[in-house]
Amino acid sequence: MQTAFIRNSFAVLAVVALAGGAFADESFAQAANESDNPKLDVIYVPTPHQVVKRMLELAKVGPDDIHYDLGSGDGRIVIAAVKDFKARKGVGIDLDPQRIKEAQENLAKAGVGDRVTFLNRNIFETDFSEANVISLYLLSTLNLKLRPTILDMKPGTRIVTQSFSMADWDPEHKEQVDFDDNGYKGSRTVYLYIVPAKVEGKWSMTVGAQEIALDLKQQFQRVTGTAFIGGKPxxxxxxRLNGANIEFVVELDGKPVTYEGKVDGGTITGTNNWNAKKAS
Ligand SMILES: C[S@@+](CC[C@H](N)C(=O)[O-])C[C@H]1O[C@@H](n2cnc3c(N)ncnc32)[C@H](O)[C@@H]1O
Structure with a gap:
């Protein structure tokens, strides 16, 4: 891992970048522009193995999952997802042919057969919508550029990023992960996001014999709005939403009542004798 740092002529900038923050973003991007491959949006810095493990634990990767690492470097995250966490399929995308070559060599040693693929492509020109777990170690600006595509993915898709967040989209979880990679010590911030279902708009809710009109507003996983009960707001x-699972509280006859349900397109099926249909 330290060798990878030394090999990189922008090692100093990279180390500064790993500290996070606005300056880090700038340095990281600038170094990528000045590197051998001018098309890269960000230079190569590998995620330490202990941090890889924690990212995949937080994303709860398992046998049902298809994992993509966007900007996959030497392939370590994708290989660990399939080898150690038994993901059904792993795909790494990297624009730098040298990284793809290293990833293929690491894959050959890992013995996970054809469940892992590495694509020498640009992440901004590649369809990754089949994934239900994504890992990112890019830059804040690149995370933001990917965010609309990510928010259009299947509800419940887990996104783990390290060092750089998704700006005003609050993570479900954030933690510091310490590492010691053969004497190279440090700490990285890891973030977990879950793609929420889309619920903004008007809904007709039926609770037993009662009809309630909902006007929902949504900001990422946060849901606000108004319920009209007998026309009264x-x-x-x-x-809030956790993937396709929604919960909210409405006051009925002066008492707060919690509603929980599952969103499936224009239908919400409540866990407790209620449902809702999208009106607009
Ligand atoms: C900071 S490294 C992260 C590597 C790996 N994900 C990890 O955590 O160990 C970022 C990677 O993104 C790749 N990259 C930069 N711009 C890219 C782009 N537009 N499309 C695909 N890969 C890109 C770089 O070649 C580099 O390997």
Missing amino acids: SVIKDG
């Missing part, structure tokens, strides 16, 4: 409280 009531503020929706504590609304």
Whole structure:
């Protein structure tokens, strides 16, 4: 791992970049522009193995998962997802042919057969919509550029990023992960995001014999809005989405009632004798 740092002529900038923050973003991108391959949006710095493990644990990678690493470097995250976490399929995408070559060599040693593929492509020109787990170690600016595509993915898709967040999209979880890679010590911040279902708009909710109109607003996983009960407005409280699972609180006859359900396109099926249909 230290060898990889030394090999990189922008090692100093990279180390500064790993500290995170606005300056880090700038240095990282600038170094990529000045590197041998001018098309790269960010230079290569590998994620330490202990951090890789924690990222995959947080994403709860398992046999049902298809994992993509966008900007996959030497392939370590994709290979670990399939080898150590038993993901069904892993795909790494990297624009730098040298990284793809290293990833193929590491794959040959890992013995995970054809469940892992490395693509020498640009992440901004490649369809990764089949993934339900994505890892990113890029830059804040690149995370933001990918964010609309990620938010259009299947609800429940898990995204793990390290060092750089998704700006005003709050993570479900954030933690510091310490590492010691043969004496190269440090700490990285790891973030977990879960793609929320899209619920913004008007819904007709049926609770037993009662009809309630919902006007929902959504900002990422946060849900706010108004419920109209017999035409009378009531503020929706504590609304949130975890993938396709929604919960919110509405006051009925002065008492707060929590509703939980599962969103499937224009239908919400409640866990407790209620459902809702999208009106607009
Ligand atoms: C910071 S490294 C992360 C490597 C790996 N994900 C890891 O965590 O160990 C970023 C990687 O993104 C690749 N990269 C930069 N711009 C890219 C682009 N537009 N499309 C695909 N890969 C890109 C670089 O070649 C580099 O390997």
